[in-house]
Structures are given as C-alpha cells and as structure tokens.
Amino acid sequence: MFGTARSFGVTFAHMFKKQVTEKYPEVRKPTAPRYHGRHILNRHPDGLEKCVGCELCAWACPADAIFVEGADNTEQARFSPGERYAADYQINYARCIFCGLCIEACPTRSLTMSNEYELAAEDRRDLIFTKEQLLMPLLSGMEQPPHPMRLGDSEKDYYVKALDNPGLSAGGEMSPNEERRAAAAAGTETEFEQRLRDDAAVREDAKRRPKRGRKQEEK
Numbered sequence: 001m002f003g004t005a006r007s008f009g010v011t012f013a014h015m016f017k018k019q020v021t022e023k024y025p026e027v028r029k030p031t032a033p034r035y036h037g038r039h040i041l042n043r044h045p046d047g048l049e050k051c052v053g054c055e056l057c058a059w060a061c062p063a064d065a066i067f068v069e070g071a072d073n074t075e076q077a078r079f080s081p082g083e084r085y086a087a088d089y090q091i092n093y094a095r096c097i098f099c100g101l102c103i104e105a106c107p108t109r110s111l112t113m114s115n116e117y118e119l120a121a122e123d124r125r126d127l128i129f130t131k132e133q134l135l136m137p138l139l140s141g142m143e144q145p146p147h148p149m150r151l152g153d154s155e156k157d158y159y160v161k162a163l164d165n166p167g168l169s170a171g172g173e174m175s176p177n178e179e180r181r182a183a184a185a186a187g188t189e190t191e192f193e194q195r196l197r198d199d200a201a202v203r204e205d206a207k208r209r210p211k212r213g214r215k216q217e218e219k
Contacts, residue, residue: 033115039103039114039129041136043138045142046147047138047143048081049110051086052080052082052110053068053069053071054068054084057105060102060104063097065091066090067088068086070085070087078147081154089130
C-alpha cells in the first residue's frame with residue numbers, strides 16, 4: 001500500500017512541474033563532441049576512397065546492419081590505394097544501434113561517425129543508405145575516382161604518411177575547426193559541412209552563457 005501511494009506521489013509531483021518545450025528544428029541542441037551519428041566513408045587527400053572492401057565492419061556489426069561487397073582495383077579503374085575497394089556499401093539505419101563497433105573494426109579509418117542525427121523517414125527503404133550517400137563530398141584538391149594514385153607509388157605511402165597528411169575527413173581524423181577552416185578557404189562548403197559549422201556555433205554560444213541555478217532557469 002505504501003509503495004503504491006509513493007508511486008502515485010511521484011506522478012502527481014511531476015504533473016505540477018513546469019513543462020520544458022524544445023524549439024526543434026528551429027533551435028537544435030548541440031550534441032556531445034563524440035556523439036555517434038550518421039556514418040561517413042572518408043577519402044584520402046587526392047580523392048581516393050579509404051575503404052578497401054575488407055568487410056570487417058560488416059562482421060563486427062551486432063545488428064547485421066552493414067552490407068559490403070568488395071571488388072578488385074585495376075590500373076584502368078582505381079577507386080582506392082589497395083588491391084580492393086567497396087563496389088557496394090550499404091547501412092540499414094532501421095537496424096543500426098549506433099554502437100560504434102564498426103568504426104573500431106575498420107583498419108584504414110575509412111568508416112567514422114558524425115554528429116548528424118536527423119535520420120527519420122516515412123519509408124523503411126529510405127533508411128538504407130547507399131555508398132553514394134555515405135561517401136564524404138569532394139573537397140578542394142580531391143579528384144573523383146577512378147584515377148591513379150597521386151600520393152605515392154604504393155598503398156603503403158598512403159597509410160605511412162596518414163598521420164602527417166590525413167586528408168579532410170568530416171567527422172574523422174581532423175577536428176571540426178580544421179574542417180571548417182579548410183572548407184572556408186576552398187569555398188566548397190556543402191550542406192553537411194554547413195550543418196557542422198552551425199552546430200559548432202551553437203555549442204560555442206552555449207559555452208559563453210553564464211551558468212544559472214535551477215531556480216533561475218525555472219523563472
């Protein structure tokens with residue numbers, strides 16, 4: 001009896017509290033810097049894809065949400081520095097649980113996760129993202145594959161020099177500030193990069209606001 005009364009007491013206490021209204025989508029609350037959102041397939045600085053079609057991300061996925069079909073590179077058609085590349089890459093966001101195990105399994109840091117969380121759709125088929133949707137956009141200095149390797153004579157040159165020249169990977173190796181500066185200098189901001197810049201601006205504004213107590217916020 002006491003437990004029942006206590007439970008109803010919690011319910012009635014919340015009934016008289018002030019409701020908080022989120023002004024979404026006009027006002028978007030910034031996410032945590034390491035928030036696990038939509039995936040991105042990154043590129044090398046010359047535009048070649050980092051994904052080598054190894055399928056380790058698909059094997060690591062506990063929800064079986066990733067499908068990868070690899071193919072061989074040729075001298076006439078090269079999409080990645082390695083021997084193989086991902087001819088088909090799909091992520092089913094109706095299954096994905098955003099655990100991040102796929103990005104931990106990726107040996108080339110091709111797959112990373114961004115802060116984008118707006119993934120709602122009216123049709124479940126629209127939640128299956130293809131390789132074209134997941135690939136990061138071409139930035140200044142990048143060339144649309146297929147094309148020969150521009151950064152070295154072998155794939156080893158790409159990965160040995162990756163720490164010094166990681167490329168522009170939205171949500172990947174470079175920080176958001178570095179991405180924004182590079183995109184602004186090149187004048188090639190895409191809609192996704194614009195959203196990254198806006199989210200960062202909202203986050204900076206939140207840091208500048210003075211901290212207030214709970215009583216002041218309720219007023």
